Amino acid sequence: MTDKSEQDRVLIFDTTLRDGEQSPGATMSHEEKLEIAEMLDDMGVDVIEAGFPIASEGDFEAVKEIAVRSKQSTICGLSRANFKDIDRCYEAIKHAGSHRIHTFIGTSPLHRAIPNLTQDAMADLIHDTVTHARNLTDNVQWSAMDATRTEHDYLCRVVEIAINAGATTINIPDTVGYTAPRESADLIRMLIEKVPGADEVVFSTHCHNDLGMATANSLAAVDAGARQIECTINGLGERAGNTALEEVVMAMRVRNDIMPYATQIDTKKIMAISRRVSQVSGFPVQFNKAVVGKNAFAHESGIHQDGMLKNAETFEIMLPEDIGLAASSLPLGKHSGRAALRDKLKGLGYDDVGENQLKDVFVRFKALADRKKEVYDDDIIALMQVVSGDAINERIKLKFLRVICGTEAPQSADINLTIDGVDHQHTATGDGPVDATFNAVKALFPTGARLELYQVSAVTEGTDAQATVSVRLSEDGRIATGQSSDTDTVVASAKAYITALNRLQVRKKSTPEVRYTDAS
Numbered sequence: 044m045t046d047k048s049e050q051d052r053v054l055i056f057d058t059t060l061r062d063g064e065q066s067p068g069a070t071m072s073h074e075e076k077l078e079i080a081e082m083l084d085d086m087g088v089d090v091i092e093a094g095f096p097i098a099s100e101g102d103f104e105a106v107k108e109i110a111v112r113s114k115q116s117t118i119c120g121l122s123r124a125n126f127k128d129i130d131r132c133y134e135a136i137k138h139a140g141s142h143r144i145h146t147f148i149g150t151s152p153l154h155r156a157i158p159n160l161t162q163d164a165m166a167d168l169i170h171d172t173v174t175h176a177r178n179l180t181d182n183v184q185w186s187a188m189d190a191t192r193t194e195h196d197y198l199c200r201v202v203e204i205a206i207n208a209g210a211t212t213i214n215i216p217d218t219v220g221y222t223a224p225r226e227s228a229d230l231i232r233m234l235i236e237k238v239p240g241a242d243e244v245v246f247s248t249h250c251h252n253d254l255g256m257a258t259a260n261s262l263a264a265v266d267a268g269a270r271q272i273e274c275t276i277n278g279l280g281e282r283a284g285n286t287a288l289e290e291v292v293m294a295m296r297v298r299n300d301i302m303p304y305a306t307q308i309d310t311k312k313i314m315a316i317s318r319r320v321s322q323v324s325g326f327p328v329q330f331n332k333a334v335v336g337k338n339a340f341a342h343e344s345g346i347h348q349d350g351m352l353k354n355a356e357t358f359e360i361m362l363p364e365d366i367g368l369a370a371s372s373l374p375l376g377k378h379s380g381r382a383a384l385r386d387k388l389k390g391l392g393y394d395d396v397g398e399n400q401l402k403d404v405f406v407r408f409k410a411l412a413d414r415k416k417e418v419y420d421d422d423i424i425a426l427m428q429v430v431s432g433d434a435i436n437e438r439i440k441l442k443f444l445r446v447i448c449g450t451e452a453p454q455s456a457d458i459n460l461t462i463d464g465v466d467h468q469h470t471a472t473g474d475g476p477v478d479a480t481f482n483a484v485k486a487l488f489p490t491g492a493r494l495e496l497y498q499v500s501a502v503t504e505g506t507d508a509q510a511t512v513s514v515r516l517s518e519d520g521r522i523a524t525g526q527s528s529d530t531d532t533v534v535a536s537a538k539a540y541i542t543a544l545n546r547l548q549v550r551k552k553s554t555p556e557v558r559y560t561d562a563s
């Protein structure tokens with residue numbers, strides 16, 4: 044493999060604050076833009092496109108302040124092909140230690156029709172505007188909007204004009220995400236080969252993701268000679284978005300054997316900025332998004348978890364730490380196996396779980412996982428409590444429970460308990476479904492037990508969370524507590540109440556009479 048210092052440098056041009064912000068609904072506040080710009084600067088982005096200064100007073104002020112505060116990144120602003128835009132852009136970016144004017148115009152037949160310009164008239168406009176920009180600064184980027192749908196001859200002609208007028212970066216955007224990897228590479232290669240002066244400038248690629256090929260198209264362009272990738276955090280941007288920064292950067296890092304290019308991005312900062320951009324833009328990152336998705340380093344299925352526990356390289360091609368993630372995760376769910384459960388129990392401090400107990404908890408875990416999307420740590424702890432509590436005494440067992448509740452009183456509970464091996468059934472009413480359930484239990488197993496405490500807590504997240512119910516009963520100075528977890532709060536309440544009753548029986552010598560003996 045080539046030494047890093049000898050590898051071709053690919054510049055990372057981030058346009059989260061310009062193209063990214065153009066996504067409907069992604070508008071960021073002034074302070075949020077400053078914060079994101081600072082994070083981009085810190086992570087080593089070469090060029091930050093901070094905004095479109097002519098667009099609004101707010102955009103102008105944001106670009107200006109980002110320029111003032113910039114440390115190492117070049118600060119760039121966008122402008123159309125007219126002097127007014129370019130002047131306004133320069134006013135905003137000139138405060139940066141390193142700044143760039145980015146000017147563009149749509150060169151394809153469809154886009155030439157927007158300002159209604161002939162090929163020649165547009166060529167003249169490009170010459171004049173790039174020259175104007177170059178008179179203001181020596182760092183000028185020119186973009187041929189919709190380049191991938193522009194006639195090749197015309198594209199060569201206007202690229203040459205822009206170079207001769209002083210552009211230092213030539214950007215070849217796939218504005219509507221229309222190209223494909225081979226074509227993307229061929230276009231850049233063709234321009235570099237054919238346009239006089241092409242070797243004097245940096246060719247840049249700016250891809251959109253309408254067909255899901257933005258990352259592939261950008262990397263193909265780099266392979267053909269482009270040395271700047273325009274991208275955004277989380278792929279934010281117009282319509283289906285832009286090339287995602289984290290994807291191209293990590294692709295070149297992970298597959299450096301076949302893409303021997305270097306960037307100066309501190310990849311450990313990827314996760315933090317991804318989360319922040321998601322928060323400030325209000326655009327959630329899809330769970331299975333490459334590199335930064337919630338599931339990108341998570342494995343739920345048993346075979347994968349087993350593999351991961353034996354060697355993480357079996358199912359992961361990059362280290363989570365390399366993108367700033369503490370560790371991979373092995374969330375437990377219905378597809379998980381014993382290996383992951385054992386590992387989880389260990390992690391939770393259950394070091395001495397024997398094979399039989401593991402078997403028992405695994406059966407309960409699978410049953411729970413069938414009812415829940417994800418089984419959380421607290422679910423496992425709750426299961427372990429049930430497993431160890433079960434061994435104590437189970438005179439009373441819950442066999443069946445159905446409650447009727449809602450706005451119309453009275454609420455009722457139809458319960459079937461197995462008491463000392465015999466089934467008993469009773470229906471009771473009460474002030475709410477839990478009260479009705481407790482009344483039904485009391486009717487079947489009458490004791491003098493007093494309810495001292497009833498507490499519900501949602502131990503896991505979501506509407507399918509497990510509720511943990513704690514019940515404390517007292518009788519003749521003796522106290523017993525029961526705790527149970529279930530996705531159904533009333534079921535958890537019944538089980539907790541019964542556990543407490545069972546424990547109370549262990550603590551007293553006499554056993555009460557059972558009032559109802561026949562299950563219906």
Ligand SMILES: CC(=O)SCCNC(=O)CCNC(=O)[C@H](O)C(C)(C)COP(=O)(O)OP(=O)(O)OC[C@H]1O[C@@H](n2cnc3c(N)ncnc32)[C@H](O)[C@@H]1OP(=O)(O)O
Binds near residue numbers: 062099123157
């Ligand atoms: C592919 C891209 O991402 S391009 C960037 C897109 N981003 C944006 O448009 C966001 C910021 N835009 C804005 O705030 C506004 O559109 C402004 C301030 C730039 C212009 O606003 P308005 O003057 O009201 O014009 P409007 O938006 O209605 O139309 C765009 C005008 O710019 C012209 N235009 C579009 N692109 C260019 C260009 N590259 N160079 C010169 N003129 C252009 C259009 O022909 C049209 O001109 P017309 O009004 O003479 O018909």
Ligand SMILES: CC(C)C(=O)C(=O)O
Binds near residue numbers: 147186187189214251
């Ligand atoms: C302004 C240009 C570079 C653009 O965003 C595009 O063509 O997609």
Ligand SMILES: [Mg+2]
Binds near residue numbers: 218249
């Ligand atoms: Mg764009």
